[in-house]
Every structure is written in structure tokens, then in C-alpha cells.
Amino acid sequence: MAAPPTPRTPTGADRPVLEAHGIRKAFPGVLALDGVDLSLFPGEVHALMGENGAGKSTLIKVLTGVHPPDAGTVSVDGSLQWFAEPLEAQHAGISTVYQEVNLCPNLSVAENILIGREPRRLGLVHWSALHERAERLITELELDLDVRLPLSAHSLAVQQLVAIVRAVDVKAKVLILDEPTSSLDRDEVVQLFALVRRLRDRGVAILFVTHFIDQVFDLCDRVTVLRNGRLEGAYRVDELTSVTLVHRMVGSELRTLDELAERSHTGTAATPESADTPFLSARGLARSGAVQPYDLDIHRGEVIGLAGLLGSGRTEAARLLFGADHADAGELRIDGERAVLRSPRAAIAHKIAFCSENRKEEGLAGELTVRENIVLALQAARGWTRPLSRTRQDEIAARWIEVLDIRPAAPEAQVRNLSGGNQQKVLLARWLLTDPEMLILDEPTRGIDIGAKTEIQKLVTRLAAEGTAVLFISAELEEVLRLSHRVGVLRDHRLVATLPNDPTLTPDRILGTIATGATS
Amino acid sequence: MNTTLSSLTRPLQRFSVRHAVRLPLMVTATLLVAMFSIGSLQYEGFFSAQVLLNVLIDNGFLLVVAIGMTFVILTGGIDLSVGSMVALSTMLTAWLVEQNGAPLALAVPLVLLVGAGGGALMGWVIHTFEIQPFIVTLAGMFLARGLCYMISTESISLTDPTTTRIAQTRVLLPGGLFISPAVVIALVVLALAFVVLHHTRFGRTVYALGGNESSARLMGLPVGRTKVAVYAVSGLCSALGGLLLTFYMLSGYALHAVGMELDAIAAVVIGGTLLTGGSGFVLGTALGVTVLGLIQTIISFQGTLSSWWTRIVIGGLLFVFILLQRLFGGSRPAH
Numbered sequence: 001m002a003a004p005p006t007p008r009t010p011t012g013a014d015r016p017v018l019e020a021h022g023i024r025k026a027f028p029g030v031l032a033l034d035g036v037d038l039s040l041f042p043g044e045v046h047a048l049m050g051e052n053g054a055g056k057s058t059l060i061k062v063l064t065g066v067h068p069p070d071a072g073t074v075s076v077d078g079s080l081q082w083f084a085e086p087l088e089a090q091h092a093g094i095s096t097v098y099q100e101v102n103l104c105p106n107l108s109v110a111e112n113i114l115i116g117r118e119p120r121r122l123g124l125v126h127w128s129a130l131h132e133r134a135e136r137l138i139t140e141l142e143l144d145l146d147v148r149l150p151l152s153a154h155s156l157a158v159q160q161l162v163a164i165v166r167a168v169d170v171k172a173k174v175l176i177l178d179e180p181t182s183s184l185d186r187d188e189v190v191q192l193f194a195l196v197r198r199l200r201d202r203g204v205a206i207l208f209v210t211h212f213i214d215q216v217f218d219l220c221d222r223v224t225v226l227r228n229g230r231l232e233g234a235y236r237v238d239e240l241t242s243v244t245l246v247h248r249m250v251g252s253e254l255r256t257l258d259e260l261a262e263r264s265h266t267g268t269a270a271t272p273e274s275a276d277t278p279f280l281s282a283r284g285l286a287r288s289g290a291v292q293p294y295d296l297d298i299h300r301g302e303v304i305g306l307a308g309l310l311g312s313g314r315t316e317a318a319r320l321l322f323g324a325d326h327a328d329a330g331e332l333r334i335d336g337e338r339a340v341l342r343s344p345r346a347a348i349a350h351k352i353a354f355c356s357e358n359r360k361e362e363g364l365a366g367e368l369t370v371r372e373n374i375v376l377a378l379q380a381a382r383g384w385t386r387p388l389s390r391t392r393q394d395e396i397a398a399r400w401i402e403v404l405d406i407r408p409a410a411p412e413a414q415v416r417n418l419s420g421g422n423q424q425k426v427l428l429a430r431w432l433l434t435d436p437e438m439l440i441l442d443e444p445t446r447g448i449d450i451g452a453k454t455e456i457q458k459l460v461t462r463l464a465a466e467g468t469a470v471l472f473i474s475a476e477l478e479e480v481l482r483l484s485h486r487v488g489v490l491r492d493h494r495l496v497a498t499l500p501n502d503p504t505l506t507p508d509r510i511l512g513t514i515a516t517g518a519t520s
Numbered sequence: 521m522n523t524t525l526s527s528l529t530r531p532l533q534r535f536s537v538r539h540a541v542r543l544p545l546m547v548t549a550t551l552l553v554a555m556f557s558i559g560s561l562q563y564e565g566f567f568s569a570q571v572l573l574n575v576l577i578d579n580g581f582l583l584v585v586a587i588g589m590t591f592v593i594l595t596g597g598i599d600l601s602v603g604s605m606v607a608l609s610t611m612l613t614a615w616l617v618e619q620n621g622a623p624l625a626l627a628v629p630l631v632l633l634v635g636a637g638g639g640a641l642m643g644w645v646i647h648t649f650e651i652q653p654f655i656v657t658l659a660g661m662f663l664a665r666g667l668c669y670m671i672s673t674e675s676i677s678l679t680d681p682t683t684t685r686i687a688q689t690r691v692l693l694p695g696g697l698f699i700s701p702a703v704v705i706a707l708v709v710l711a712l713a714f715v716v717l718h719h720t721r722f723g724r725t726v727y728a729l730g731g732n733e734s735s736a737r738l739m740g741l742p743v744g745r746t747k748v749a750v751y752a753v754s755g756l757c758s759a760l761g762g763l764l765l766t767f768y769m770l771s772g773y774a775l776h777a778v779g780m781e782l783d784a785i786a787a788v789v790i791g792g793t794l795l796t797g798g799s800g801f802v803l804g805t806a807l808g809v810t811v812l813g814l815i816q817t818i819i820s821f822q823g824t825l826s827s828w829w830t831r832i833v834i835g836g837l838l839f840v841f842i843l844l845q846r847l848f849g850g851s852r853p854a855h
Contacts, residue, residue, distance in 0.1 A: 066738070087740035102738040104731030106798035107724070115724055116741050124719040150541070166739070 015078060017042050017205045018063070018094065018174045023072035025058050029413035032058040035072070036231045038224050040174060040205040045196060047216045047237070048209045049249055050226035051449040053407045053419040056209050057099075059226070060178055063207075064096045065089040076173070093173035097180055099209075099420075099447060101159040103166070105152035110134035112151050113166045137165050143191070157188055164192065168199065175199060176207045179447055181215065193219055211449050213242050225249055228407075246450060277336045279438055279469045280321065280352075284330035290316035293330055294495035296488060298438065303460060303470040305484030305501075307477055307510050313493035314473045315357060318440050321471065322354040323347040348381070353431035355424070357442040357473075363427045366416030370406065370426055371397035373415050377430045400429035405455060421448030428456070438469040445474060457483055477507040489513045541799065544792025544844060548807045555814045563821040573699050575813035580702035581606070581764035583809045585780060586787040587713045588757025590805045591750040593788050594717070595729040596797025597653035599751060601642065601660035602758040603780035605635055607773070608664040609762020614676035614772025617683060624682060632759045638664065639755020643748035657751075661781065668774035675773035678766065687767045702764040709760065713802045726750060730797025786834055787812055790841050811837070 016039040025033040033055045040046050050056050061067045063074060065083025074081050076092045083089040086096075103112045110131050111118070119129040134147040143161060151159055160180060167175055177196070181189050196206055196219060208220055216223055216237060223240070225232040225248045232248050240248075278297035286293040291313040298304050306314045319325045321332070323341030332339050334350050341347045344354065356363045364373055375393050382388070388396075397411040404425040406418075415426055424444055431439065441460070445453040460483050464470050474480050480487055481501060489497045489510060497513050499505055560567035576583070585602050592599045609631050616627040642660045646653050678684065690698040717723035725746045728736040737743045766772060791808030793800025815833045819825050 086738050087742070090740040096738070098738065102732070102735040104728045104735055104739075104798070106731035107728060111724060111728075115728055116721075116739060118721060118724070120721070124715070125721065125724065127719075 016040055017077060018207075019075045019078075020059070020063060021073050021075075023059065023062055023074075024070045025055075025062055025067060026070055027414075027417040029410050030408055030417045032229055032417070033062070033069075034229045036226065036229075037234075038063075038207075038231075039234070040207055042173070042203045042205050043200055044221040045200050045206045045208055045219050047220040047223040048207055048226070049216065049223055049245065050232075051249055051421070051451050053228070053422050054226040054249075054449075055229040056226055057178065057419065058229075060096065060176055060207075060209065063089070064094055064176065093171070094176065095167040095172035095174070096176040097160070097163045097167045097178065099179040101156065101163050103151055103159060103163055105159075106150060108148050109138075109145060109151055109154070109162055110147035112162055113137060113147070113169060117169075137169055161188065161192070164195065168195070172204060174205045174207065176209075178209045179211065180208075181210060181212065189215075211447065213245060213450070216245065217242065249449070249451075278333075279335060281333040281336075282321065282330065283333075285317075285320050285327050285332060286329040287316065287320055287325055287327050290325060290493065291320065291490075292494040296495065296498070298469045298471060300437065300469050301464050301467045302486070303464045303472055303484045304498075305480035305487040306471065306473045306490060307480050307487055308490030308514060309475075312490040312514075313495075314490050315442055316493065317488075317490065317495065318354070318442055318471060318473060321347070322352055322440055324354065348377075348434070351435070351437040352440065353377075353434060353436035353438070354440040355427050355431060355442060355444055357446065364415050364423055366414065368415060369412045370401065370415055370418070371411040373426050374400055374429045374433065378433045381434055396433065400433065404429055404459070405452075419448075421452035424448055424456070425452065428459070432463075436468065438471070439463065440471045440473075442473045443475065444472075445476070445479065453479075477510050480510075481505065481507065542801075544841075545801055545804045545807070547844065548790060548792055548804055548811065552807055552811055552814065555811065555818065559814070559818050559821065563818075566817075566821055569695070570697055571817060572810075573693075573697055573703070575810055575817055576703045576706070577700045578768075578816070579809050579813040580700065580706040581761040581768060582780065582783055582787065582812070583706045583806060584709050584764060585758050585761035586784040586791075586805045586809050587709055587802055588754035588761075589781075589784040589788050590713070590791075590793055590800065590802050591717070591726060591753045591757075592653070593785070593793050593795060594726050594797055594800055595747065595750050596733065597646070597747070597750065598657065598785070598795075599639075599642075599754045600654065600657040600781050601638070601664055602754060602761075602784055603777045603782075604661045604664035604668070605638065605755060605758035606762040606765055606777035606780055607668050607775070609635060609759045610766045610769070610772040610776050611668045611671045611676070611774060612772070613763060613766045614678055615671045617680050618676050618678055618772075624680075624686075628763060631763060632756060635759020635762070636752045636756040639758075640748050640752035642755070643751030646751065647744045647747045653751075665774065671772075671774075673774065675771050675775075678770045678772070683767065684770065687770055700768075702767060705760070705764065709757070710802065710806055717802055722746065722749065727798055730794075730799070732798075783812060783834075786838055789845070790837055792841075794845055795842075 018038075018040040020036065020038045023033050023036045036055065036059055038048075038059065048056050048059070058067065062069045065086045065088050068082075068084065074083070076094070081092055083092070104115075107115065113134045114130055119126045119133060121129075131147055138145060138147060143165075145154060145158060151162060154162070164177070164180060180192060196208070200206055210216065220237050222234060222236055223245065224234045225245070227249065235248070276299070278299045280298045282294065282296045284293040284295065294317060296304070306317065308314050316325070320327045321341070323343050323346050326342065332341065339350060341350075347354070365376070368376075371393055374397050375388055378396070379388055394411065400406070401409050401411060406422050406425045406429070415423060418426065428444070444456050457479065460470055460472060472480065472483055484501050487499050487501055487505065487510060488495055489499065491514050499510070499513070556572070585606060589599055589602060612631050612634065613627050616622040616630065617624060638660065642656050645651060646656045686701065689701055691701060691704055692698050717726060725736070725741050728739070728741055729743060729746055733743065762777070765776060769776065787808035788800070788805050789795060789808070790811055791800070791804030791806070793804060812834060816827075816830050819827065819829050819833075
């Protein structure tokens with residue numbers, strides 16, 4: 001790497017506000033970062049890109065004092081710093097908004113924004129000033145929410161915005177946004193970008209971690225690319241094209257964007273064998289407060305996409321099919337037989353598998369190794385009286401690590417040390433191992449990089465070709481269109497339409513259906 | 521976001537959300553009123569303010585201990601050492617005053633210091649070594665109870681004139697009613713705890729810690745300091761409770777307050793604080809203590825039932841309240 005390119009800054013500052021040099025960090029079984037450099041200048045939006053497992057999250061945690069580095073230095077405004085805890089990083093002017101909302105659900109919105117620096121009078125919290133200040137901050141960002149309500153009363157997307165409001169109010173010199181857009185809808189992303197630009201113009205340095213390539217070109221001035229824990233390089237965004245950027249991220253194992261484009265609409269032939277009995281058939285299935293009565297048929301070898309905005313009831317609809325929630329109306333038939341799914345166990349007995357959106361909370365045991373997580377469901381299906389031999393476990397783990405390209409390819413690494421995309425693959429491996437007849441995938445590609453995304457998409461297509469029924473939930477309409485035979489559209493907890501995926505179906509038409517609630 | 525719609529639904533939404541937080545508190549208050557009404561209808565002489573005040577007189581020390589416990593449970597922790605701490609405080613006071621002739625003015629601050637210091641030490645161990653509070657305070661429980669026997673295996677009676685005079689003092693209220701100084705102290709502690717929990721940065725950090733500890737850490741809140749502090753508060757409250765019990769019993773004894781930690785936990789839970797932390801009110805704890813006291817009163821008015829029925833009723837109530845907690849906790853908005 002030659003000298004870093006000069007950034008475009010309104011202040012013309014020539015000295016970085018934050019500089020990391022030679023950062024190295026290892027976890028048991030994983031070398032997460034190896035000699036990584038990063039410099040941030042005042043008044044720039046700097047993207048941090050890389051595939052899953054490239055070390056982005058670890059780098060952020062080092063910069064913010066969550067993990068101390070094993071080697072390397074961090075300096076702020078030219079002076080060396082050693083952060084033992086997040087508070088020290090905050091005091092030095094580095095604020096972070098994490099991908100998963102890190103606020104207290106039991107406190108009010110106002111407290112979540114200001115706790116730790118509440119206005120006080122005579123040593124006591126000055127509540128009216130607190131609410132006033134929180135309200136002013138909220139209004140500045142053109143948001144509309146009641147700051148006195150507990151945070152838990154708001155949706156995940158709104159909670160994310162609250163987290164950003166909190167970070168902004170710290171008077172940060174450096175604002176780190178770790179995939180802030182992965183749970184936001186389009187309007188909210190626009191709001192967020194407007195805010196980020198305003199902060200940039202005020203001279204804040206913003207480190208923006210994202211998987212959306214378009215967002216880099218929309219918003220960012222420079223980009224630092226990591227690959228496999230190493231620095232690939234730092235570039236000015238206006239010197240890159242999306243293809244060269246992806247090339248830098250994936251390196252020699254480039255799966256070209258052309259290939260992706262070609263795949264478009266390949267799996268969209270007519271519904272296979274639509275005449276025979278569907279594998280699963282729901283009639284008037286509903287749960288009050290979660291999803292209104294809906295009808296849905298899923299055939300073997302068919303991919304049904306579920307589209308809809310966040311909170312439109314996509315996940316809720318799927319959970320009924322897995323017995324994770326109880327339906328309080330309607331009936332379900334599996335292979336033509338009436339079935340009542342009282343628990344996920346019952347659904348698993350019918351060979352239905354469910355990969356949850358919350359892979360951390362509902363899917364994986366982070367303390368266990370990759371191997372242990374993969375064999376978990378298979379072992380449960382066999383019963384504990386017939387343990388799998390260690391040799392067999394090793395074989396299985398090795399095979400799936402290869403098939404799904406789980407990185408690092410270390411069966412004994414603890415799952416919590418893996419990146420999001422690789423955790424997702426471990427979860428997939430576990431379910432695929434039980435040979436399911438129907439696979440429910442809830443946002444399997446959320447927050448993971450383009451390479452892993454393509455692999456998961458390919459896998460879905462292959463599984464369907466082999467006769468598995470797939471219910472595919474995703475916020476990305478292009479992805480839904482690429483994979484599905486039919487697309488179910490949800491709006492306000494109601495399945496408003498099931499559209500065949502013929503060449504006339506476009507993202508715009510789906511959006512129209514979502515917007516109007518009617519088939520156009 | 522649809523502005524008109526949200527402004528229409530907002531008052532309703534706010535009402536229901538706020539309602540939900542206070543629901544357990546209202547259930548306890550209703551229970552209290554119901555118990556008092558039933559007692560008044562059933563038994564002659566039950567319907568009087570003095571009966572209620574006697575409940576406070578007989579349970580003032582428990583209230584103080586339960587207030588400390590509320591701090592700990594709000595952070596999502598537990599303190600099993602409080603009963604033994606109370607016993608140690610009675611022992612230490614009696615030993616200092618009776619057998620060493622120390623003035624109360626010296627004995628009281630010393631006992632409070634031991635309580636707060638012991639609590640802080642447990643808090644430090646819990647935080648620094650990331651050990652379950654359950655096991656650390658269990659060790660503290662054995663340790664404190666054992667220390668009592670180091671001082672004496674026998675009960676030490678207090679005959680010191682100043683002490684007995686204070687013990688017999690009555691604070692007169694209008695209408696021929698009276699309370700003990702212990703009740704005044706307990707109510708002052710209650711008021712202080714309320715202000716600290718709801719109006720100080722420390723108090724809000726206690727709630728934040730109970731809401732989500734790792735978030736609290738990432739938000740830059742002083743997690744370690746707060747954790748140590750809540751156990752110190754609990755230790756301080758048990759030492760103070762022990763002092764009040766010393767005056768109530770006029771003795772120090774290693775077998776005082778056996779199982780009081782469980783009474784305190786029961787009072788906190790019945791008062792509507794979630795064992796998972798982050799939700800609850802110290803005023804609820806006061807209601808919880810009163811409920812426990814009223815059960816005893818009703819059973820003593822009843823006359824024929826053995827006092828063990830108190831335990832049976834408390835057990836039943838706890839079950840109901842824990843089930844309520846579960847239902848309440850399950851109704852939180854899903855992510």
C-alpha cells in the first residue's frame with residue numbers, strides 16, 4: 001500500500017482524527033485481525049467494507065475499547081490512546097452505534113438517549129429538562145416519537161434510530177455506524193443518510209460499515225477494505241466502480257456480478273407440479289395480534305418468497321408454520337393430512353426446519369464449537385441414547401464446512417467468534433443435516449456480505465431443485481424475485497397477495513402491492 | 521411514519537404501556553385493600569389504623585432489609601446474605617454495648633460500616649470475577665452466620681439503660697395512635713430509596729443494568745461501580761435492619777433472623793419487582809412487606825390456626841405472583 005489517498009474534507013484537515021496502526025487481535029481458534037491500519041479524517045464518511053469474517057466488527061470493537069488489541073496502536077488527534085472500556089473511548093470522542101441495538105428496553109426513549117449525562121439539578125435528575133432535551137434532539141432529526149414511552153414500545157427500526165440519536169448527542173468527533181441500515185426501511189435509510197451528511201458537514205468523522213455497495217457510492221468519500229483479517233487497501237470512492245470494489249473485497253475468489261445477473265429469473269419457471277398435493281397447506285391460519293388469517297400452499301421443490309416491510313408480519317406468519325407460535329384459528333395440512341403444530345418439536349417431526357432471523361438469540365449456542373452446533377439437531381433427532389461417534393461428528397462438520405464454505409474452516413472454533421454470515425451458514429448446516437422436506441429461511445442473508453449471500457442463494461435454488469419446499473423471507477425484493485416461484489406479499493399483518501413470479505413481476509410491482517394492498 | 525394516526529393513537533398507547541409497568545403494583549395494592557377489608561369484616565377490633573401501624577412496628581426491620589434487596593433485584597442480582605447480616609449486626613451491637621461498654625454512638629456507625637463493607641466486598645467479587653450473585657452471597661450468608669458464633673453461642677440480652685429507653689420510646693400520632701422510632705427510620709429509608717432510584721443518576725443506572733447489562737456497558741455507564749454499590753446498599757440496609765431488630769428484641773443472638781433473606785425476597789416479588797431485573801418500584805416493596813405482615817396479623821386474629829399457616833399463605837402468594845410476573849413479562853412487545 002502506498003501513502004493513503006488524500007481525502008475530500010470541507011475543513012481541509014490534513015491530520016487524521018483517528019488513526020489505527022498495525023492492529024492485531026486473536027480469539028481462541030481465530031486470528032480476527034492481522035496488522036490492520038485505518039485513518040479517519042474530520043468531515044469524511046469512510047466506509048469499512050469486507051466479506052463476513054474479514055474482521056470489520058472486531059476492528060470496531062478494538063477502536064471502541066470493547067476488546068483490547070493484542071498488538072498495534074490507536075491514536076486520537078495525534079496522541080496515543082489505550083481504551084480499557086467503552087466509556088474511555090466515548091470520553092475521547094468516539095461514539096458507536098452497533099448493528100444490534102444496544103439500549104435498555106425498560107427505560108424511556110429519553111433516558112436511553114441521555115442516560116449517563118442527564119441534566120441534573122441539585123444532584124437530582126432534572127426530568128423536565130431531560131424530556132425537553134430529548135424531544136429537541138428527536139425533532140432535529142425529524143423523527144416523531146414519544147420520548148416518555150419505554151423503548152420496548154417501539155419497533156426495532158425506531159430503536160436503531162434512537163441509538164443513533166444517543167450517539168450523536170455525545171458530541172462525537174468520530175461516529176462509528178456498524179451496519180445501521182440493516183434493519184431500516186427505505187424512508188428510514190433516507191432519514192439516516194440526511195443525518196449522516198449533516199454530521200459530516202459539521203466536521204464529524206464517520207466510519208460507516210455496510211454490506212450495501214450502493215450505499216458506499218451514495219454516501220461515502222473513502223473506503224477501507226478488509227479481507228480475511230488483513231488490510232486490503234484504502235481508496236477514494238470516486239476512483240472505484242462497484243465491480244472493482246467487489247473485486248477488492250472478494251479478492252481472487254471473485255464471483256462476478258455478471259454471474260449474479262445471469263442467475264436472475266433462472267429459477268422462475270412455472271410452479272413445479274402444481275397439480276399434486278402441496279407439501280404444506282394453510283387455510284385461514286391466524287394468530288391474533290400477530291398475523292391475520294392467510295391461505296398458503298407450498299409444494300415440494302417450490303420456493304415461496306415472502307415480501308413486505310419490516311413488521312408486516314412476515315416472520316409471524318412463518319412462525320405459525322413451525323409451531324414456534326400457536327395459531328389460534330385456521331387449519332394446517334401437511335401432505336394432505338391435518339396437522340396441529342404445538343411446538344417446534346412437532347414441526348421438526350414433520351421434517352420442517354426453521355432458520356431464525358435472530359441467529360444469536362434463537363438459533364446458535366455461541367459457547368459451543370462449530371462442530372457441536374452443526375450436529376446438535378441431528379443428535380436431538382437420533383435421541384441421546386444413540387450418540388454420534390466423534391469420528392462421525394468430525395466427518396459431518398468437515399463436510400458441511402466445505403460445502404457451505406464456512407470460514408474459518410475450523411470445526412473447533414467457538415461459534416460466537418465467527419462473523420454473522422458464517423454463523424448463518426452453521427445454522428443452515430445444522431438444519432440441512434436433518435434432511436428437511438421444508439425449509440423456512442427468515443432473512444438468511446441479512447447483514448452478510450455479497451459472497452456469502454450468493455452462496456446461500458445458490459444453495460436455495462439447488463435445494464428446491466432437489467425437491468425441498470422453501471419459504472424464503474427477505475427484505476430485499478431483488479433477492480426474493482431471483483429465487484422464488486411465487487411471492488407472497490404481506491402488509492399490516494395480512495397476506496394481501498400471492499403473485500406468480502413471471503417476467504411481469506418487478507420490484508416496483510411488489511412495492512405497489514405493498515403500498516396499496518391490492519394486486520396491480 | 522403517519523403523523524396523524526400516531527398522534528391519535530399515542531395517548532392510548534402511552535396509557536396502556538404505562539399501565540403495564542405499574543400493573544403488578546396495582547395488583548398488590550388491591551390485594552392489600554382486600555385483605556384488610558376481609559380482616560375487618562371477620563374480626564372484631566381489626567378495623568383500626570393501629571392494626572396497620574402495628575404491622576409496621578413488627579416489620580420495620582424487614583422493610584429496611586427488603587428495600588436494600590430491591591436495589592439488588594432491580595439490577596437482576598440477588599442477595600442471600602441479608603438474614604445472616606442482620607443476625608451479625610444484632611450480635612455485634614449487643615457485644616459492643618453490653619460486653620465492652622461501648623457507647624451506642626460508636627457501636628451504631630461501626631455496625632453500619634461492617635454491613636456496607638461486607639456488601640461492597642461481595643459486590644466486588646461478583647463484578648470482578650464474574651461469579652453468580654447467588655453463590656457469592658450464599659458464601660456471605662454462611663460467613664456472617666458463622667461470625668455470630670465466633671462472638672458468642674449464647675443470646676446476649678441488652679440491659680444498657682439508654683438502649684432500653686430508646687426501645688420503649690413511642691412516637692405518638694394524633695388520634696391516640698403510636699409508632700416506634702424504627703417505623704420512622706424505615707419510612708425515612710423508604711423515602712430516600714425512592715428518591716435515589718427515581719431521581720439520581722445512580723438509581724437510573726440500577727434500572728439500566730437490570731434492563732440490559734451489556735447495553736449498559738456499551739452505553740458507557742459505570743457498570744462495575746454500580747454493581748458494587750447496590751450490594752453495599754443491601755449490606756448497609758441489612759445492618760440497619762439488624763440495629764432495628766436489636767432494639768425490637770433487646771438482644772443479640774446468632775439465631776435471630778433465620779430465613780429473613782427469603783422473607784425479604786418474597787416481599788420484593790410480591791411488591792411487583794421482576795426477578796429478572798429492570799422493572800419494579802421500591803414503594804411496591806413497602807406494600808409487599810405490609811402484605812406479609814397483614815397475613816401474620818390475620819392469622820393471629822383468627823386464633824386457632826398455627827403460625828405456620830403464615831408460611832403456607834406466603835408460599836401460595838409467591839406462586840401466584842411469580843406466575844403473574846411470567847404473564848406480564850411475556851406480554852412485552854416482541855422484537
